Amino acid sequence: xxxxxxxxxxxxxxxxxxxxxxxxxxxxxxxxxxxxxxxxxxxxxxxxxxxxxxxxxxxxxxxxxxxxxxxxxxxxxxxxxxxxxxxxxxxxxxxxxxxxxxxxxxxxxxxxxxxxxxxxxxxxxxxxxxxxxxxxxxxxxxxxxxxxxxxxxxxxxxxxxxxxxxxxxxxxxxxxxxxxxxxxxxxxxxxxxxxxxxxxxxxxxxxxxxxxxxxxxxxxxxxxxxxxxxxxxxxxxxxxxxxxxxxxxxxxxxxxxxxxxxxxxxxx
Numbered sequence: 001x002x003x004x005x006x007x008x009x010x011x012x013x014x015x016x017x018x019x020x021x022x023x024x025x026x027x028x029x030x031x032x033x034x035x036x037x038x039x040x041x042x043x044x045x046x047x048x049x050x051x052x053x054x055x056x057x058x059x060x061x062x063x064x065x066x067x068x069x070x071x072x073x074x075x076x077x078x079x080x081x082x083x084x085x086x087x088x089x090x091x092x093x094x095x096x097x098x099x100x101x102x103x104x105x106x107x108x109x110x111x112x113x114x115x116x117x118x119x120x121x122x123x124x125x126x127x128x129x130x131x132x133x134x135x136x137x138x139x140x141x142x143x144x145x146x147x148x149x150x151x152x153x154x155x156x157x158x159x160x161x162x163x164x165x166x167x168x169x170x171x172x173x174x175x176x177x178x179x180x181x182x183x184x185x186x187x188x189x190x191x192x193x194x195x196x197x198x199x200x201x202x203x204x205x206x207x208x209x210x211x212x213x214x215x216x217x218x219x220x221x222x223x224x225x226x227x228x229x230x231x232x233x234x235x236x237x238x239x240x241x242x243x244x245x246x247x248x249x250x251x252x253x254x255x256x257x258x259x260x261x262x263x264x265x266x267x268x
Contacts (some may be wrong), residue, residue: 072255076248083245084189088117088139088146108135113142120150129154141228143237145188152179152191156198163203170210177206180219185222187241189249193256 072080085093096104096114101122107115120135133154152175160170176198183191200203207212223241226237241249 030246072248072251076244076251079112079242079245080189080248080252083187087186087188088144089189090114090116092120108138111138111142113139113144113147116142117144117147117150120147124150124154129158141232142223142234145183145186145191148179148183148186149188149191149194152176152183152194155179156204170213173204173206174210175218176204176211177214178221181218182222182225183216184207184236186237189252192253196257 088128094114096107096118099107099115099118101119104115104118104122110118116135116139120132120139123129123132123135133151136147136154140151155172156176158177159169162169162172177195180191180195180198184195199206229235229237
């Protein structure tokens with residue numbers, strides 16, 4: 001019963017994330033084409049009125065029968081949760097829950113990675129992106145990967161904001177992809193799915209030339225983080241993933257992919 005509830009919960013959460021990630025903008029003033037990435041077809045698909053998603057639950061629910069072959073044990077779930085916490089994903093069990101911003105900032109300035117991540121989140125919520133990126137960067141140097149996902153998200157939002165105002169510049173988009181690539185290399189539990197979702201968003205698709213730039217940018221980011229880490233006298237990043245955890249991650253990713261396919265198959 002727990003496994004069924006877990007699958008249903010993941011279906012609901014991932015479905016919401018996927019639809020939100022692929023939500024079409026309300027309006028666009030103009031779009032600058034770049035290497036056929038933004039052509040007339042993609043422009044039309046973006047500027048069309050938003051499709052109303054009706055009866056999604058009713059249509060997706062029967063597809064859950066396709067997941068009988070994906071069984072995540074209770075032990076694997078606990079291992080995934082522990083691994084996620086080590087990478088900066090805590091949720092309600094966050095040991096710093098309820099701490100004031102000033103307390104968190106004091107701890108962050110003393111090089112506490114979780115505090116750095118939380119300060120970055122708070123600053124981002126206030127629109128202080130430059131400051132928030134500084135703390136996410138510090139948290140990433142200290143070993144968290146949730147902070148890399150945040151840096152990717154900031155770059156993506158900045159790219160889309162410019163895009164919607166008619167200023168097409170792919171640098172932020174390339175950074176958004178690159179941070180996720182680094183997060184995947186570091187063993188982040190969510191980055192693979194986020195990268196796949198990003199690549200499915202029409203206005204975020206890459207040209208071949210841009211894909212090469214992403215790989216180069218990812219190497220640059222990783223190298224800078226590593227050098228900063230070594231300069232502090234810390235050891236190299238541990239990017240290894242235990243076999244049992246890797247298998248659990250693959251089950252989880254495969255389940256998410258099937259859920260995404262089920263949503264894609266829904267006729268709106």
